[in-house]
Amino acid sequence: MILVSWILIVLMIGLAVLSIELKNLIAAVVAMGAVSLIISLLFLLLQAPDVAMAEASIGAALTMAIYIIGVRETERSEK
Amino acid sequence: MIRKIVYAIFAAIIVIALVMFFAAYPFGANKMAVGTYYLNHGVAQTGAANIVTSVVLDYRGFDTLGEVSVLFAAAAGVAILFFMLGIGKKERENLTKPNFVVRVGSRIIFPFILLFGTYIFVHGHLTPGGGFQGGSIIASGFLLLYLSYPGTRVNRGGLSIIEGLAGLTFVVLGLWGLFTPTDSFLYNFLPKGLFNTLVSAGILPIIYIAIGFKVASEFAGIVDDMMCEVICRGGEK
Amino acid sequence: MIIRLIVGYFLLYFGALFLLLGAFGLIRLPDLYTRMQAATKSTTLGAFSSVLGVGILHPGWFVKCVVVALFILLTAPIGSSALMRAAYKTGVPFDERTVVNKGEEFFDEQKKEEAK
Amino acid sequence: MIYYVGSFLLIAIGLYAVIVKKNLIKILIGLNLIASGVNLLIISVGYIKGGTAPIFSRAGLNAKMMVDPIPQALTLTAIVIDASELALAVAFVVLLYRHYKTLDIKKIRSLKW
Structure with missing residues (x-):
């Protein structure tokens, strides 16, 4: 549980940095959607279905x- | 370059302030007193198995009414911006049509998406889910329809009628509470029913179904405005 | 009872094995088209059989799991075909070891059919 | 604890994007990141170690071991409002692009401050 949340949060921060640094705007928007998806997994881990x-x-x-x-x-x- | 460093330091200062503030609230310790009260008395008072639903619709139902009207204002704002102030339309190149597989597949999948959304907002007081989630799932089904058949239009008159009726249901059920002996807005006047069955919790399922229809029609309207601005109106210049 | 457990766990590990193979293919294969093939075929089979295995292990969830499995079986190939077509149309390059490319004639035939 | 760190970093990254970037779409992405970070922060304040979701769907669930329902209800409404307001903001950006033919906020005169 703790290991999974560590991995997800590191991934999330990396994707957030990518989403503001990428020059291609469509790629940036897709990275932002991936951040939203990882956040929804974190909500599931925090018992908020x-x-x-x-x-x-x-x-x-x-x-x-x-x-x-x-x-x-x-x-x-x-x- | 020095500007970026200065602003990064500024963001870091705000993070340090947040850390100092949240040092008083350790992670995973105690809940608030109000939350404890709702957890202890929520089932007896509202009859819903999902406490989040009873907080959203019963204890803070007025808040939800305001939130739904903010949603309506945003949808109306998008429509007004695109259809009344449509200045200097851009020319559209020919969009390529989706192929056979996508068209047939989306035609098969679309009713199941509607069924899934309806299941989620009908069971909102028993299982996780509810009007907001189910409505947005139905709206993403409409988005799939737009992507696979470019040039479709949803019947906007029907959408506005559904949306208006759903909002009216919410307000009328709220006003009805004023005529019960308790004299309070959004009073749960229907019988509670048997706990953890489909017909229970009084007016909460009815309100959640109304919210589901309202959210679905509003997001479908927003998607319709934006897609048609790109596809339908670009072609007919 | 014991047969149900055996079948359920077999389907679960079978699906997990195919998901692992799909992940290896995603790393090992050279260009987008072959990677997409690895990521679609093995992942569809893996997710399908593992969801079905969960449904057999918990009989109360069987109907829901069958519906979810059918949904995966229906949507994953459609989505990947649409993605692949978009990649071809925007001109994502092939690997230099590519032998045969049927894309040209396929899209030409489709264009003729649409023009009719 | 790691959830706090993650949400603080998300808020900082979003704030940096809103201040430094010059592209309008990038500014909107920064706003969305701030909103997601604040949602994650509010939910993680309501979490309890070893808690269960606040739903009495199975027998034997104890009200003492449930996480706080109020942050979840607040966040549920906040997410829907975020989406609708971002749709409005994207509509504004499209209209600004049609008028000025650029997305750079340094070149749009009426947005200067």
Whole structure:
């Protein structure tokens, strides 16, 4: 349990750094969705299944789709 | 470069302040008094097996009503921004159609996604889940439909009618409590029923079903606005 | 009873073995297309059989587990085919050891069918 | 304890992105990271060692060993509001791009401060 949470949190921090440092905006948005997915797993480990379901379906699916539509409508890479 | 270092130090100072604040609240120790009260008396007072549901809908039901109206305001804001202030539309290149496999597969999967979302928000007072989760799952089903059939439109009139009826159900059930002897808004006036069965907990399942319909129609409306801004309207210039 | 336990644990470890093989394939194979194949085929079989094994070990959850397994069987190939098609259309390069590429004629035929 | 550290780091990374980055989409990603970090922090305050989820679905569950339900209820509503507000923000960004043809906040005059 403790080992699993350590691994997940290190992964989460790495993905968060990637999501603000990547130049390709679509890759950055996908990294942010992965951060949301890992956070939903952490909620499950913290005994909050309701919040985990909400985060997995809203944060990782709908928010990412909205961001990708927005990126597709504007510029694809940060200069 | 020096600017970035200065701002990184600024963020570090805020983190140090947070650490000093949370040193008084150690991880995994005690709960709050209010939480303990809800855990001890929640089942007897509301009849729902899921205490989170009874906190969201019963003890803090007014808060949820405000939250649902914030959601409505955001959806209306997206619609207004895209359809009334649509300045300088961008030209669209031809989008490639999804192939046969994706189209047939999404047609098979879509009813199951609707069924799964409905199951989640009907059983909201017994198992983890509820109106918000089920509604967003249904909205992601609509997103799948948009991705596999570009150019579809949802019936926006029907969506607004569903959304309005769901909101009206919530408000009417809340106002009904004012006419019971307790004189309180959102009073749980229906009988509690047998604990841990589907028909129990009074008005909580009805309100959660209404919230499920409302969240589903609002997120489907947001997705519809954004996708149609890209696909439908770009083509018909 | 004992047969149920044997079948359930067999399905569980069978699925875990295929998931492990899929992870090895993800590391060892050279380019995106072959990696996607490893990540789809073995992972679908592994997740399918391990979920089914859990359903056999806990008879109360059997119906739900069968529904979840069917859902995995239906969605994973569709999703990976859509991803692979998007990668081909945006021009992700092949490995230099690639022998045959049927993509060109396949997409040409599809274009002709759509034009009809 | 590691949960506290993770959520503090997420908040710091999001804050850094909001202040330093010049791209509007990157700023929105930073806001989303801050929101996720705050949600994780609130949930981990309500956790109890060895606790179970606050749902009386099986027999033999003890109310003393359940985690705090109030942070979970607050976070549940906060997540939905985050998503809808970010949709509104993305709509604003798309309209700004159509008007100014750029996403750089240094070049958008009316956003200067």
